[in-house]
Amino acid sequence: MDNLIPELMLSTAVVSATVVIHLIGLDILQILTGWHLERFTTWIHLDRMIVPLGIVLGLFVIHGFEIWIYALTYWKMGLLPTLEQSLYFSTSAYSTLGETGAILPIPWRIVGVLEGINGMLLIGWSTAFLFQVLSHLGWEGEEAHPLPKGAIARPSPRSRGSGSASPQGTKDSDTELMQ
Structure with a gap:
């Protein structure tokens, strides 16, 4: 219990950093998508594959940066012995997989739990962004969907x-x- 304040301070700092990265990343993806759609129009509706693929790959990059921030934090603080274990733990926590094999020391385990909540929220935010972009591409027209x-x-x-x-x-x- 003595370590709760430092844990919460560290978690707040890393959550804040990942939210800022996410905001900037989604903004860049939106700008790139708009730029692509303004300059490149294909006659076979290739944009229906290129744009979602680009956004999904971009989201992987954004989430990768966020996972690496946590992994580097764990490794630099000496909470996990190797960078590989730190990255594996961070990816498992962020994706809410949970079973990692690597375990944070007891005084710092709240940080791992809060990373899971942070990852869940950021992945949900990314999903909403992807669906918003797809709906703006015209994928939700009544004639395109088999169900009324x-x-x-x-x-x-x-x-x-x-x-x-x-x-x-x-x-x-x-x-x-x-x-």
């Missing part, structure tokens, strides 16, 4: 009004299937 809108999720009671009529744009038999 509302085929999986029921409309909320607020959108149905009194509940006596079918949702707008559906047949009575469709509404029965959704309920």
Whole structure:
């Protein structure tokens, strides 16, 4: 318990650094994607493969930097004996895999747990970014998706009004299937 304040201070510093790296990285990816789409237009819709591939690879690079920050911190502080163990532990914690074989010393184990929470949030943020870019590329058009809108999720009671009529744009038999 004596080491809690230094653990939290270290975690706060590294979390702050990774959030700043993530902000800058996503901004760069967004700029590069916009630059690519303005300058290079392909006649066979190759952008539907190039842009997502570029973003996913870019996200791997961003997450890699963030993982390396934790690994170098563990290694330089002498919390793990080798750089390889530090990198393996950091990757496992960041990705919330959990089973590593390498274990931080007890006075510093909260840092590893907070790295897992940090990684989970940053991976979720990256996923949201990827879906946002894909939706801006026009991948969510109704004609492109095999299921009609509302085929999986029921409309909320607020959108149905009194509940006596079918949702707008559906047949009575469709509404029965959704309920």
